[in-house]
Amino acid sequence: MVLLKEFKEFAVKGNMIDMAVGIIIGTAFNNVVQTLVKKIVLPPLSYLTNGVNFEDKKYILREAIKGATGDRSKEIAISYGELINVTIDFLVIGFVVFIVIKLMNKLRNNAQDPKNKEVVTPKDIELLNDLKELMQEQNALLKAK
Numbered sequence: 001m002v003l004l005k006e007f008k009e010f011a012v013k014g015n016m017i018d019m020a021v022g023i024i025i026g027t028a029f030n031n032v033v034q035t036l037v038k039k040i041v042l043p044p045l046s047y048l049t050n051g052v053n054f055e056d057k058k059y060i061l062r063e064a065i066k067g068a069t070g071d072r073s074k075e076i077a078i079s080y081g082e083l084i085n086v087t088i089d090f091l092v093i094g095f096v097v098f099i100v101i102k103l104m105n106k107l108r109n110n111a112q113d114p115k116n117k118e119v120v121t122p123k124d125i126e127l128l129n130d131l132k133e134l135m136q137e138q139n140a141l142l143k144a145k
Helices: 002-013 013-048 079-110 121-145
Strands: 059-062 071-073 077-078
Touching: 002 013, 059 079
Parallel strands: none
Antiparallel strands: 059 077
16 A cells, blocks of 8 residues: 555656656657658768668678578678668767757746746746845845944
């Protein structure tokens, strides 16, 4: 029963919901980035390299051995082309995440600036700013004595 109560508190606090939303958005974001890389970034790169398809690039260590009844052993190869694709994916994802975080930080900084009248400042920031101003006034009065 204690475990059930703890789980209920965990779920009600929103941690589980926030985590689920993050995972769902992350999955959708992954699909967007994969499409961006495969359909936008790789085609011009392939065009610049005279149609080289990186996914097919590999260094073959041993060819497949075919017998009379079918394959006796599979090809053994180092697929460095996949590494190139994954590296491009990583770089694009990293850049997109950087841009998103940069925009989010800019929006958050604007929202937390109590002097910015265009954006609604959260109440806790307003209260802290009012408290800071009152303390500065009080310190000025104390120094004047």
